[in-house]
Amino acid sequence: MDLQVLRSFQAVAEGLTVTEAAAEARVTQPALSRALRRLEQEVGAELLQRVGRVLCLTPAGRVFKEYVDAALDSYDRGRRAVAEAVHPDTGLVSLAFLHTLGTWLVPRLVTGFREEFPGVRFELYQHGEQGLVRHLLDGTAELMITSGDPEHPLITWRRLLVEPLWLAVPVRHRLARRDRVRLAEVADEPFILLKSGYGLRSITESLCREAGFGPRVAFEGEEVQTLRGLVAAGLGVSLIPSSPDTAATPDFPIRYLELTDVRGARDIGIAWLTGRALPPASRRFIGHALRATAKVADGRR
Template sequence: MELQVLRWFREVADGATVTETAERARITQPALSRALARLENEVGTPLLTRSGRTLTPTPAGRLFREHVGQALDQYDLGLRAVAELVDPAHGTVPLAFLHTLGTWLVPPLVSSFREAHPQVRFELHQHGEASILQELVDGAADLIISSPTFGHPRVTWHRLLVEPLRLTVPPGHRFAGRERIRLAEAADEPFILLRSGYALRVLTERLCAQAGFTPKITFEGEEVETLRALVAAGLGVALLPPPRATAAGPDTTDPAPQLQVTDVDSTRELGLAWLTDRELPPSSAAFREHVLRSAPEITPADYRAGSGSTP
C-alpha cells in the first residue's frame, strides 16, 4: 500500500469528494478512482460505497479509516521527530486551546517562547473542550490548554491557574448595581449557556445545583463571546469568565456588569495537557516546559496560580 493512496482514502472517507481530492492531489479523477479500487483489492473488501455524488465508508471502511488515521498520524509524527532531531531550531508546535484563551493567555506564551526559539512554527487551533481533547488524542495537537480532562486514561493534565467566573447580567438589570451576589438569588433568572458538550456548560449546571436550583435555559451558544453579547442584549444572565485585556488595552466593549459570586466556588481550572504515553518532539517538549514555568507569571492579579497534575 502506498502512503499517498492511504491519505487519499482518508480524505474521501472523511467526506471529501473524489473530484476535490483529485484536484488537491493534482491527478485525474479516474486515476484516483483506480487507486482507491486497488486499495480495496489489497484489503479484500469494499471500503467505500456511492451515496449520491459522494462516496461514504462501508462498515469495513470506517474501521479501516480509524486504523489508517492512526498509522498516518504516527508516520507524520515520526517525520517531525527526525526533522527536529536533525535541526531542533526549526520545529513545529501544534497547539489547541479554548476560544476564550486566544485573546490573553496564549499570545504572550507563544511570543515569549519565540523570543528564545524564533524559528519554531506554531499550528494554532481554537475549539471547545471536546474538540481540542479529540485533537490531542488523534495526534493533531501535541498540547492543549483546557479545562480538566476528567481522568482521561491517556492524558496528563497539569493545572496552570484558576479562573474566576462572574454572574454576568444585562445593563439596567435589578442586580446591575451590585458588586457581589449569591448565585441562589438568580434562581428565577433566564440563563444563557454553552451547548451540551462544553465543560463550562457542565460547570455552570453543577454550580447552580450547589446553589440549590436548576437553571432555566433560554439560549444556548458555542462561544463565550456570543453568550456575553446575548447577556448584554438583555436576553438573560450567564456565568462567564471576565473579559480580558488585549494588546490594544483593556476590553471595554462589554457593557454587561460582572458580579462576584459568594455562595459557591464560582471558578474554573485551566491547565496544560499532553498524551502520557507519547514522547513529545523537542520543540513541543520545550514549549511544554515554558508554559508550565511561565503561565502563572503572566496571569492577571485576579487569578490564582495552581500546581499539581491529574493523570
C-alpha cells in the same frame, strides 16, 4: 506498498473521487485506479466498492482505513520529529483550545513562545470541551488547553491556573452597586448561558444547583462575548470567566461581582495523549505554558 497509494486510498475513503485523488497525487486517473487494485490484492480483500457514481468503503475497507490513518499519522509525526531534531528552533505546535481562552490566555502563551522560538509555527483549533477531546483523540491536535481534567484514560492533564468566575450583571441591575453577592440572590433571574457541551455551561449549572436552584435560561450562545453583550443589554445575568478584559466599557456596561456562597472558579489546564511521543516543539510549549501561567497565578495573589 507505496505511502502515496495509502494517502490516495485515505483520500478516496474520505470522499474524494479517484480523479480528484489522482490530481492531488499528480498521477493519471487510470494509474491510480490500477494502484488501488494492487493495494486490494496485497491486502487480500476488496476495500472500495462503487455505489452509484461514488466509491464507498467495504467492511474490510473500514477496518483497513483505521490502520492506514494510524500509520500515516505516525509517519508524518516521525518526519516532523526528525526535522525538529535537526532544526530545534523550528517545528509545529498543533493546539486546540476553549473559545473563552482565545481572547487572552492563548494569545499570551503563543506570543511569549514565539518570542523565544520565532521559527515555530502553530495550527490552532477552537472548540468547546467535547470538541477539544475529539481533536486530541483523532490526532487533529497534539495539545489542548481546556477547563477541568477530562478524566479520560488516554489523556494526561496538567493544571495551569485557577480562573475566577464572576457574576456579570448590567450596570443598572439592583445588585450592581455591590462587590460581592451570593449566587442564590439571582435564583429568579434569567440566565444567559453557553450552549450545552461547553464547559462553562456545565460549571454554571453545577454552581446554581449548589446554590439551591436551577438557572432559568433566557438565551444560549456560543461565545462569551455574546453573553457579555446580552448581559449589557439587560436581558439577564451570566457567570463570566475573569480574564484581563472583564471590565466595564461603553460597549459592555457590566458589573462583575464576586460570589460568596459557591466556589466561583474553574481549573484551566493543558493536556495531551498519554501514549503519544510529542515532537520537541510541543514539549517545549508545555513547559512554556506551565512557567508562564505560574507567573500569572503569582500576579493574582
